[in-house]
Amino acid sequence: MKEFEYKHLRDAYGEILVELGEKYKDIVVLDADLSSSTRTAKFGEKFPERFFNIGVSEQDLMSTAAGLAIAGKRPFVSTFAVFAAGRAWEQIRQSIAYANVNVKIVASHGGITVGEDGATHQMLEDFAIMRVLPNMKVFCPADYYETKILIRKVFESDGPSYVRLSRAKFPVIFDETHDFEIGKAQVLKEGKDLTAVGVGITVHGLLITAEELEKEGISIEVINSPSIKPLDGETILNSARKTGKVFVAEEHSVIGGLGSAISEFLSQHYPTKMKFHGIKDIFGRSGNATELLRFYGLDPEGIKREIQKFLKDNA
Amino acid sequence: MINEEELKKLREISIRIRRHIVTMTGLAKSGHPGGSLSAADIITVLFFKKMRIDPKNPRWKERDIFILSKGHATPVLYAALAEAGFFPVEELKNFRRLRSHLQGHPDRLMTPGVEMSTGSLGQGLSVANGVAMAFKIDKTPRKVYVLIGDGELQEGQIWEAAMTAAHYKLDNLTAIVDYNGLQIDGPVSKVKEVAPVAEKWKAFGWEVKEIDGHDFKQIIEALDWADGVRGKPAVIIAHTLKGKGISFMEGKVKFHGVPPSEEEMKKALEELDKQEREIRK
Numbered sequence: 001m002k003e004f005e006y007k008h009l010r011d012a013y014g015e016i017l018v019e020l021g022e023k024y025k026d027i028v029v030l031d032a033d034l035s036s037s038t039r040t041a042k043f044g045e046k047f048p049e050r051f052f053n054i055g056v057s058e059q060d061l062m063s064t065a066a067g068l069a070i071a072g073k074r075p076f077v078s079t080f081a082v083f084a085a086g087r088a089w090e091q092i093r094q095s096i097a098y099a100n101v102n103v104k105i106v107a108s109h110g111g112i113t114v115g116e117d118g119a120t121h122q123m124l125e126d127f128a129i130m131r132v133l134p135n136m137k138v139f140c141p142a143d144y145y146e147t148k149i150l151i152r153k154v155f156e157s158d159g160p161s162y163v164r165l166s167r168a169k170f171p172v173i174f175d176e177t178h179d180f181e182i183g184k185a186q187v188l189k190e191g192k193d194l195t196a197v198g199v200g201i202t203v204h205g206l207l208i209t210a211e212e213l214e215k216e217g218i219s220i221e222v223i224n225s226p227s228i229k230p231l232d233g234e235t236i237l238n239s240a241r242k243t244g245k246v247f248v249a250e251e252h253s254v255i256g257g258l259g260s261a262i263s264e265f266l267s268q269h270y271p272t273k274m275k276f277h278g279i280k281d282i283f284g285r286s287g288n289a290t291e292l293l294r295f296y297g298l299d300p301e302g303i304k305r306e307i308q309k310f311l312k313d314n315a
Numbered sequence: 316m317i318n319e320e321e322l323k324k325l326r327e328i329s330i331r332i333r334r335h336i337v338t339m340t341g342l343a344k345s346g347h348p349g350g351s352l353s354a355a356d357i358i359t360v361l362f363f364k365k366m367r368i369d370p371k372n373p374r375w376k377e378r379d380i381f382i383l384s385k386g387h388a389t390p391v392l393y394a395a396l397a398e399a400g401f402f403p404v405e406e407l408k409n410f411r412r413l414r415s416h417l418q419g420h421p422d423r424l425m426t427p428g429v430e431m432s433t434g435s436l437g438q439g440l441s442v443a444n445g446v447a448m449a450f451k452i453d454k455t456p457r458k459v460y461v462l463i464g465d466g467e468l469q470e471g472q473i474w475e476a477a478m479t480a481a482h483y484k485l486d487n488l489t490a491i492v493d494y495n496g497l498q499i500d501g502p503v504s505k506v507k508e509v510a511p512v513a514e515k516w517k518a519f520g521w522e523v524k525e526i527d528g529h530d531f532k533q534i535i536e537a538l539d540w541a542d543g544v545r546g547k548p549a550v551i552i553a554h555t556l557k558g559k560g561i562s563f564m565e566g567k568v569k570f571h572g573v574p575p576s577e578e579e580m581k582k583a584l585e586e587l588d589k590q591e592r593e594i595r596k
Contacts, residue, residue, distance in 0.1 A: 028449075054475075054479055055475075055478070055479070055482075057472075057475035059437075059471070059475060060441045060444075060472055062441075063438040063439075063442050063445070063472070063476070064441045064444050064445040064448070064476070065445060066438075066442050066445060067382075067431075067441065067446045067448070067449070068446070068448055069445070070380075070431055070442070070446060071380070071446040071448075071449030072449060072453075073449050075445075091472070094432060094433070094435045094438060095431075095438050095441075095442060099423055099424070099431060
């Protein structure tokens with residue numbers, strides 16, 4: 001099997017922030033006492049006059065960013081996903097989404113791969129509760145390189161955005177030439193027997209599964225969908241038309257996430273048999289990231305198992 | 316300072332604003348007259364004496380910014396904006412109606428002069444902090460004002476923001492607490508005591524001044540005092556009367572979120588007419 005290099009998404013974020021900060025003097029960055037973890041500290045060291053540590057006050061953090069935005073700045077706000085999307089949801093709703101201000105929320109430590117800290121810190125509901133907000137766009141990159149281009153493109157777009165990053169290192173599946181467009185999914189591998197859509201860490205597992213099943217004569221179309229909202233329904237529909245079956249894998253609750261977003265679209269335009277593979281309406285638990293992915297069946301083996309079962313049940 | 320002529324002018328404006336508050340909420344059969352009337356004199360001074368604004372150019376680059384953190388007091392804000400000329404006074408009658416740009420709570424995208432969407436309490440001070448930080452980065456003399464309710468002080472976020480403003484030495488920000496002592500469920504002291512208010516702000520690193528929030532001279536002096544505070548944010552605790560200016564609304568919890576009936580509206584307007592005649596004597 002191919003060896004993958006592992007890199008932090010949040011490193012990509014910290015690096016691109018500094019790069020953008022050099023060029024755009026109206027960028028400001030806010031954090032809530034987690035700047036070394038989220039990697040915004042790099043920006044803070046380089047541009048201290050444009051960096052604000054708000055302390056452990058996430059509600060204040062979000063509304064303050066909104067204030068900077070109405071005064072003409074372009075704020076990036078970072079903390080852990082559970083505190084950004086969860087703790088400060090109503091501040092995001094009123095001060096950012098309803099006010100429709102240009103604030104980019106980049107939340108690190110999303111999903112189960114937070115690891116040892118356990119359920120309190122494992123945000124598995126953020127796609128759902130961010131996606132439901134009008135004006136809000138929701139993204140989640142699959143690797144280091146996608147994070148770089150995604151943050152750049154999100155910065156160039158106007159209005160509120162939520163980007164989920166992770167604590168754990170993710171396998172590198174792209175390179176510097178990788179592109180990302182808001183509202184676009186990418187067919188990474190063509191196939192005819194099953195459409196498999198992933199986001200974040202699961203894209204890697206889907207690619208491996210597709211490669212392995214190919215040897216067994218099963219042809220899987222792998223789609224990467226980093227743009228959860230706006231969703232690229234067309235690309236997924238075109239694939240579903242071809243394969244007739246859609247499998248979605250995500251490091252998120254099976255309620256309200258990417259799977260739900262896809263089914264909302266397909267059920268109205270091209271009803272298709274679907275399987276949602278994620279965290280099954282339960283809280284997470286402690287363990288290391290690798291163990292947890294295996295425990296919840298979100299590692300390549302688990303994903304392969306679920307796909308085989310789905311294909312068998314719908315043969 | 317201020318001469319008698321100017322004081323008289325401000326008093327007249329405040330009566331017109333109170334008239335709008337009564338009429339808007341009465342016609343809409345909805346809205347929050349009590350806390351709008353308590354803030355009317357403060358708002359009058361801000362919009363007609365203190366702030367650098369240009370109603371013909373609401374997005375003027377040099378303007379001061381006002382954030383209504385107690386967002387339910389839209390009647391007083393809309394009345395002041397209309398009187399100042401941000402939009403025609405006639406539009407006030409559409410307050411809270413379908414297709415009106417005068418939403419129940421402030422909407423920065425729909426109403427000229429409204430700087431921030433507020434309504435869910437506790438967020439305005441944080442927003443004002445963000446504005447003040449941006450002004451510091453830009454090294455502009457622009458100022459930001461934020462009006463906070465006393466019941467709103469029960470929101471934890473206010474105190475998060477109070478710490479932030481002091482930490483970042485936001486001396487270009489002035490907060491005003493409309494301390495009218497009443498909230499929806501009753502007296503603030505009974506629902507959940509917020510006192511001692513001045514001591515709390517002092518403990519959070521703010522410069523504090525307490526005034527009578529219906530005395531124009533005191534309001535003006537306090538706002539000028541805030542300009543001189545350096546290295547710290549300033550807060551003005553304005554002791555006010557809920558429903559101020561309408562005898563039967565004064566100090567009445569009921570009028571927090573209940574509009575005057577048709578008959579009450581008529582009576583209130585008569586009272587305001589009488590007050591106006593007295594000023595003009």
